[in-house]
Amino acid sequence: xxxxxxxxxxxxxxxxxxxxxxxxxxxxxxxxxxxxxxxxxxxxxxxxxxxxxxxxxxxxxxxxxxxxxxxxxxxxxxxxxxxxxxxxxxxxxxxxxxxxxxxxxxxxxxxxxxxxxxxxxxxxxxxxxxxxxxxxxxxxxxxxxxxxxxxxxxxxxxxxxxxxxxxxxxxxxxxxxxxxxxxxxxxxxxxxxxxxxxxxxxxxxxxxxxxxxxxxxxxxxxxxx
Numbered sequence: 132x133x134x135x136x137x138x139x140x141x142x143x144x145x146x147x148x149x150x151x152x153x154x155x156x157x158x159x160x161x162x163x164x165x166x167x168x169x170x171x172x173x174x175x176x177x178x179x180x181x182x183x184x185x186x187x188x189x190x191x192x193x194x195x196x197x198x199x200x201x202x203x204x205x206x207x208x209x210x211x212x213x214x215x216x217x218x219x220x221x222x223x224x225x226x227x228x229x230x231x232x233x234x235x236x237x238x239x240x241x242x243x244x245x246x247x248x249x250x251x252x253x254x255x256x257x258x259x260x261x262x263x264x265x266x267x268x269x270x271x272x273x274x275x276x277x278x279x280x281x282x283x284x285x286x287x288x289x290x291x292x293x294x295x296x297x298x299x300x301x302x303x304x305x306x307x308x309x310x311x312x313x314x315x316x317x318x319x320x321x322x323x324x325x326x327x328x329x330x331x332x333x334x335x336x337x338x339x340x341x342x343x344x345x346x347x348x349x350x351x352x353x354x355x356x
Contacts, residue, residue, distance in 0.1 A: 135224040138253035144169040147212035155183040164241040176215035266327035268293040278321045301334035
């Protein structure tokens with residue numbers, strides 16, 4: 132499955148000269164973990180919750196009173212350009228969501244901007260990945276069955292079940308137009324393009340195993356007879 136299949140397309144961006152407080156208001160009000168920073172349609176940075184929190188919550192003097200403590204205040208940067216991160220991690224719209232999940236885990240990221248033709252096309256977050264995982268099994272089955280029947284051209288020839296995201300595919304009738312291993316690999320690949328599928332099992336076609344057994348001579352009989 133690709134990032135474009137699950138990303139949030141309605142991206143709220145801010146500019147380098149946007150108020151840092153306003154960026155915080157947007158993140159708090161809309162539930163965003165970060166906002167892309169765009170200047171003349173070019174991604175120049177990203178501002179996250181941690182960026183606007185830093186140095187903006189002064190300590191309560193009643194709890195931290197010290198005689199030797201200096202009383203001078205140092206105001207934090209007022210604009211986004213003063214708090215944003217310039218080195219932005221991005222992903223391509225065509226990237227595999229498995230790679231994005233690994234990126235989030237390895238680098239402890241919560242969201243990254245999505246680029247398409249060097250422009251911001253969306254943003255993908257951990258929440259987007261989780262939303263794909265929790266799709267109802269019936270919806271996953273419907274999408275998968277449609278793909279399987281469309282690829283093989285064999286409607287009403289498939290038994291597809293999905294339990295907790297684990298898909299099982301079995302041919303109930305009909306003969307594959309390609310060798311069975313080729314069809315099995317194609318079905319696995321198709322299944323992994325469906326949002327919510329976490330694992331795939333392809334069963335041998337009905338009669339396939341029996342056919343192999345029937346072709347074997349009975350015990351004690353000479354195969355050359």
